[in-house]
Amino acid sequence: MKIINSISHMRKQVLLWRQERLSIAMVPTMGFFHDGHLSLMRTAGNKADRVVVSLFVNPAQFGPNEDLNRYPRDLERDAKLAEDTGVSCLFYPDVKDIYPPGFQTWIRVDGLSQGLCGTSRPEHFRGVATIVAKLFIIVRPDMAIFGQKDFQQLQVIRRMVMDLNIPVNIIAHPIVREPDGLALSSRNTYLNMKERESALSLFQALQIAEKMVASGNISVPEIIRAVKKHIQSFSNTKIDYVFLGHPESLRPCREIVGEALLALAVWVGKTRLIDNTLLKQQANQAHQIDKSKGSEI
Amino acid sequence: MKIINSISHMRKQVLLWRQERLSIAMVPTMGFFHDGHLSLMRTAGNKADRVVVSLFVNPAQFGPNEDLNRYPRDLERDAKLAEDTGVSCLFYPDVKDIYPPGFQTWIRVDGLSQGLCGTSRPEHFRGVATIVAKLFIIVRPDMAIFGQKDFQQLQVIRRMVMDLNIPVNIIAHPIVREPDGLALSSRNTYLNMKERESALSLFQALQIAEKMVASGNISVPEIIRAVKKHIQSFSNTKIDYVFLGHPESLRPCREIVGEALLALAVWVGKTRLIDNTLLKQQANQAHQIDKSKGSEI
Numbered sequence: 001m002k003i004i005n006s007i008s009h010m011r012k013q014v015l016l017w018r019q020e021r022l023s024i025a026m027v028p029t030m031g032f033f034h035d036g037h038l039s040l041m042r043t044a045g046n047k048a049d050r051v052v053v054s055l056f057v058n059p060a061q062f063g064p065n066e067d068l069n070r071y072p073r074d075l076e077r078d079a080k081l082a083e084d085t086g087v088s089c090l091f092y093p094d095v096k097d098i099y100p101p102g103f104q105t106w107i108r109v110d111g112l113s114q115g116l117c118g119t120s121r122p123e124h125f126r127g128v129a130t131i132v133a134k135l136f137i138i139v140r141p142d143m144a145i146f147g148q149k150d151f152q153q154l155q156v157i158r159r160m161v162m163d164l165n166i167p168v169n170i171i172a173h174p175i176v177r178e179p180d181g182l183a184l185s186s187r188n189t190y191l192n193m194k195e196r197e198s199a200l201s202l203f204q205a206l207q208i209a210e211k212m213v214a215s216g217n218i219s220v221p222e223i224i225r226a227v228k229k230h231i232q233s234f235s236n237t238k239i240d241y242v243f244l245g246h247p248e249s250l251r252p253c254r255e256i257v258g259e260a261l262l263a264l265a266v267w268v269g270k271t272r273l274i275d276n277t278l279l280k281q282q283a284n285q286a287h288q289i290d291k292s293k294g295s296e297i
Numbered sequence: 298m299k300i301i302n303s304i305s306h307m308r309k310q311v312l313l314w315r316q317e318r319l320s321i322a323m324v325p326t327m328g329f330f331h332d333g334h335l336s337l338m339r340t341a342g343n344k345a346d347r348v349v350v351s352l353f354v355n356p357a358q359f360g361p362n363e364d365l366n367r368y369p370r371d372l373e374r375d376a377k378l379a380e381d382t383g384v385s386c387l388f389y390p391d392v393k394d395i396y397p398p399g400f401q402t403w404i405r406v407d408g409l410s411q412g413l414c415g416t417s418r419p420e421h422f423r424g425v426a427t428i429v430a431k432l433f434i435i436v437r438p439d440m441a442i443f444g445q446k447d448f449q450q451l452q453v454i455r456r457m458v459m460d461l462n463i464p465v466n467i468i469a470h471p472i473v474r475e476p477d478g479l480a481l482s483s484r485n486t487y488l489n490m491k492e493r494e495s496a497l498s499l500f501q502a503l504q505i506a507e508k509m510v511a512s513g514n515i516s517v518p519e520i521i522r523a524v525k526k527h528i529q530s531f532s533n534t535k536i537d538y539v540f541l542g543h544p545e546s547l548r549p550c551r552e553i554v555g556e557a558l559l560a561l562a563v564w565v566g567k568t569r570l571i572d573n574t575l576l577k578q579q580a581n582q583a584h585q586i587d588k589s590k591g592s593e594i
Binding site: 107 | 304308397399400401402403404405406407408409426427430431434435456457459460461462463464
């Protein structure tokens with residue numbers, strides 16, 4: 001595996017691969033790899049000839065009071081994990097090269113960046129969109145793999161590449177979980193034992209919602225109430241948001257029709273965790289609704 | 298000359314040229330070509346194997362009360378002029394393809410977009426930066442030629458390609474003028490005979506400033522006063538701004554040291570015209586200043 005620090009070396013490597021007509025899949029990360037990251041890398045390896053993993057703890061997507069400085073870092077460990085997973089190249093540029101003196105150009109995806117995580121993290125998605133565009137322009141991958149845990153990020157990036165004509169295929173990877181259901185996250189390392197128990201409330205709340213929908217309840221207020229109640233029954237939890245709405249527009253809905261996104265952000269102690277699931281209205285429910293409206297399928 | 302309307306066809310053409318290892322120079326335009334445009338195209342032809350001229354009247358860079366609808370258009374005439382100038386490809390995408398439904402991604406170059414034209418045209422440079430980035434991503438030129446008449450635009454684009462790592466060499470082309478000095482502009486077609494006379498006040502004011510500097514006057518307030526006085530002596534003129542400052546940072550200065558940008562925006566009737574020049578402090582003046590400060594070179 002090549003470890004590349006300089007932007008110009010990265011470009012040269014990409015050019016060589018392009019000349020050999022090799023396809024490139026990219027996995028942008030902030031490092032401190034867990035099985036979720038490794039799973040994205042394996043998917044990338046199955047889909048393309050070469051896999052580039054970028055490792056960049058992006059200051060622009062952290063708010064002033066967020067955890068930029070204590071965000072976990074371990075380049076040596078990450079390099080070994082990436083190499084063992086079959087990655088072709090680990091690209092870890094310096095902050096001073098990515099944001100040189102006088103840097104002042106920002107990419108904003110207006111509507112999709114608002115609401116959900118955008119409410120409590122107002123410049124977060126500006127930082128995400130800008131760094132991902134820069135990485136795509138430098139590496140020119142054919143495809144890039146993103147975890148579905150950051151669902152809003154995934155939709156922001158999908159919209160950005162469409163709007164800016166960046167020729168990269170965005171592939172979503174399902175959330176990878178611990179055996180008990182906790183979604184993998186580098187931030188899980190912040191949790192103590194008691195907090196680790198409370199952190200499970202997110203996954204459990206998603207399951208409660210799934211069961212409600214499966215049993216025919218499609219009322220958004222009722223589902224949100226049950227989700228909140230469950231999370232609040234755990235110690236040291238503070239809900240940032242519970243969102244239920246359209247997976248593409250990220251606008252809230254009043255009833256679940258077809259497919260809806262249930263997304264959570266919850267503080268557990270000083271750690272902010274997110275999780276989500278797609279709630280699917282059952283086929284027989286759709287039938288019932290149409291019947292109640294008097295319009296048989 | 299190829300005339301290409303579709304983004305995907307444009308990409309295919311570029312790919313063919315790339316496979317033949319041909320270099321590409323791009324000239325982004327809003328059409329209604331005058332000698333200024335043709336001069337950019339000739340420069341492009343001297344520097345690269347293939348020249349792509351884009352023709353797109355970009356709604357996103359017009360304000361709500363600006364001249365988008367009456368902006369002059371003549372595709373047939375433009376195509377003939379481009380072909381006669383040796384252009385390889387005229388790319389004229391549709392608005393609906395450049396800004397598809399749900400479009401919401403914007404590129405902002407923060408500091409450089411403020412002041413000068415940014416004051417009276419608040420979203421103008423956001424529109425410029427976004428369309429130019431999109432065109433660069435689609436056409437992937439090795440270089441792009443921009444007229445120095447839109448000096449602030451030139452600096453915004455230079456900063457943007459640097460900040461977003463877009464690998465394109467930005468080349469500035471000197472302002473092309475009528476024999477009497479009026480800077481060429483598609484908007485000159487709006488001027489009636491009386492306004493055409495008043496329009497000359499911009500170039501004349503620049504010349505007055507150049508003479509002042511040549512004769513040793515480096516006081517910014519005095520130069521601005523003389524420039525304003527000259528323009529206001531013409532009928533039907535209304536000054537939008539007179540800027541004198543650093544050519545790179547676009548911050549105002551108090552004295553001319555080294556090189557300074559003098560940039561003007563003036564309404565002549567209902568037509569807004571811009572012009573600029575670089576004022577260069579004479580070598581012997583720099584010497585005098587250093588002497589007055591007691592620091593001999």
